[in-house]
Amino acid sequence: MGLLIDGVWRDAWYDTKSSGGRFVRKESQYRGGLDAGFRGEPGRYHLYAGFACPWAHRVLIMRALKGLEEMISVSMVNAYMGENGWTFLPGDDVVPDSINGADYLYQVYTAADPTYTGRVTIPILWDKVEKRILNNESSEIIRILNSAFDDVGALPGDYYPAEFRPEIDRINARVYETLNNGVYRSGFATTQEAYEEAVYPLFDTLDWLEEHLTGREWLVGDRLTEADIRLFPTLVRFDAIYHGHFKCNLRRIADYPNLSRLVGKLASHERVAPTINLRHAKAHYYGSHPSVNPTGIVPVGPAQPLPGLTLQS
Ligand SMILES: N[C@@H](CCC(=O)N[C@@H](CS)C(=O)NCC(=O)O)C(=O)O
DSSP: OEEEETTEEEEOOOOOGGGTTOOOOOOOSOBOSOSTTOOOOTTTEEEEEOSSOHHHHHHHHHHHHTTOTTTEEEEEOOSOOBTTBSBOOSOTTOBOOTTTOOSBTHHHHHHHOTTOOEEOOSOEEEETTTTEEEEOOHHHHHHHHHHTTGGGTOOSOOSSOGGGHHHHHHHHHHHIIIIITHHHHHHTOOSHHHHHHHHHHHHHHHHHHHHHTTTOSSSSTTSOOHHHHHHHHHHHHIIIIIHHHTOOOSOOGGGOHHHHHHHHHHHTSTTTGGGOOHHHHHHHHHHHOTTTOTTOOOOOOOSSOOTTOOTTO
16 A cells, blocks of 8 residues: 555555554545546447445446446556555456556556656546546546436436435535544544544444434435435445444444345445445455454355345455
């Protein structure tokens, strides 16, 4: 794990010293493709993703729901993220980089900008024509996929419908801060205070969502929206990974009937199911964070998977 400085890779763990033990996520730097006039072109864009990453997962889900697999090609990183960061070295579930021929993800960033300074993250939406990164912020990539390919054959379905935007935005804001990012703020904290600052609000949000889902099928309106798509990757990893590895252990998702039901609905959705690979995700988290899990041992549980999942999911 590391970052690029003026285009040169440096192996370094997150700095939490300067923030009182708190993990502070950096802003993504490439933010194109959101302007109203932007139109997707089949075959022009390539997605760099991986099964472990919850941010990449939401993009894989949107790509699948919109039926964009043929229009947007994909590369999938190796589960192990070590001193070279994400790689395409041979391993389970790896799909090599057919576009830039990179062995290491940082080479994709330097192909776009030889002097790039910053974190080297997935997901990335790469523009094959201009040979640059269009966008590397998952919350924006899913918006692009939701509508920009509608005129060129994407499956119908608007997961960010105008009438529900205020409600979706409201739920997304809390879910992002306390849950999607909250699991990282809990797990990467290096002081007790920073950990507790993250973990209690995280469970307040799970309690709130459980209550919110009483008598409802989906988070917003009566249909699947972006709010569910952004919540799901965190929920589906929770009991197998965040509960143990990131010390989010007040309760499990299995203890929340409504949240479990939501996981089950999406996990058994025919387009979503192939985007889930918990075996791969467990290998990544437990194996790639030596300061959190120095032995790299991957725990075998949970014995009882969430609805819609199998132990091999
Ligand atoms: N804000 C970004 C975050 C992406 C992100 O942090 N991805 C992780 C994988 S789960 C990563 O690549 N981390 C490598 C690093 O931080 O160096 C997004 O939502 O797309």
